[in-house]
Amino acid sequence: MQLIDExxxxxxxxxxxxxxxxxxxxxxxALIDNELCVCEIAxxxxxxxxxxxHQLRILKxxxxxxxxxxxxxxxxxxxxxxxxxxxxxxxEHINEL
Amino acid sequence: MQLIDExxxxxxxxxxxxxxxxxxxxxxxALIDNELCVCEIAxxxxxxxxxxxHQLRILKxxxxxxxxxxxxxxxxxxxxxxxxxxxxxxxEHINEL
DNA sequence: TAACTATATGAATATCTGTTCATATATAAA
DNA sequence: TTTATATATGAACAGATATTCATATAGTTA
Numbered sequence: 081m082q083l084i085d086e087x088x089x090x091x092x093x094x095x096x097x098x099x100x101x102x103x104x105x106x107x108x109x110a111l112i113d114n115e116l117c118v119c120e121i122a123x124x125x126x127x128x129x130x131x132x133x134h135q136l137r138i139l140k141x142x143x144x145x146x147x148x149x150x151x152x153x154x155x156x157x158x159x160x161x162x163x164x165x166x167x168x169x170x171x172e173h174i175n176e177l
Numbered sequence: 178m179q180l181i182d183e184x185x186x187x188x189x190x191x192x193x194x195x196x197x198x199x200x201x202x203x204x205x206x207a208l209i210d211n212e213l214c215v216c217e218i219a220x221x222x223x224x225x226x227x228x229x230x231h232q233l234r235i236l237k238x239x240x241x242x243x244x245x246x247x248x249x250x251x252x253x254x255x256x257x258x259x260x261x262x263x264x265x266x267x268x269e270h271i272n273e274l
Numbered sequence: 275t276a277a278c279t280a281t282a283t284g285a286a287t288a289t290c291t292g293t294t295c296a297t298a299t300a301t302a303a304a
Numbered sequence: 305t306t307t308a309t310a311t312a313t314g315a316a317c318a319g320a321t322a323t324t325c326a327t328a329t330a331g332t333t334a
């Protein structure tokens with residue numbers, strides 16, 4: 081019982097909280113197998129540049145995305161396979177409901 | 178690109194939103210391999226009976242927990258292996274950060 | 275340098291969410 | 305039937321969160 085200590089539980093819930101917003105999930109979905117700049121993301125998911133930027137900041141802070149600069153643009157991609165794995169497990173659960 | 182439609186994205190984010198609260202994650206953690214009644218959960222995770230009951234309602238509505246009545250008490254358990262799987266994947270991600 | 279494009283960010287606002295408190299309901303025991 | 309225990313629930317409140325709008329920053333091109 082209670083194998084996991086409170087601090088870790090809070091970390092886990094904060095990780096999932098990031099996945100708990102549809103704009104962020106849309107961004108993550110768009111970034112699967114793709115490297116996209118901010119305005120491409122905004123255009124693909126149909127959300128304002130500002131809103132995307134705010135959410136990317138949160139994704140960056142949680143280390144779920146990484147980015148690299150190229151000229152005028154900043155290209156974002158998923159930080160590691162874990163992100164896609166969590167996303168896909170969520171998909172599966174939804175599909176089986 | 179955008180293989181997944183908007184409705185499904187919203188379902189996915191709503192699933193993760195459930196995991197995005199530490200009280201609910203504590204409940205889920207307590208229920209791994211255990212069947213517990215409301216007051217046991219409240220006592221184990223140190224949260225008021227009312228708060229636990231409110232959160233169990235949300236977990237029930239999302240079909241993440243199931244329950245059975247036994248006399249005066251109502252025993253809750255995880256709805257299926259998916260719930261534990263998602264939780265454990267979250268754990269792994271945290272551990273590797 | 276001036277104009278343009280891409281991105282970030284702060285403030286304001288509206289909405290959502292979780293807890294508490296009081297209380298209702300239901301079962302069990304005396 | 306009265307009392308006690310377990311659970312659920314509604315209202316109220318406080319705190320969190322996402323978007324918008326305006327604007328700042330920084331790199332690029334003319």
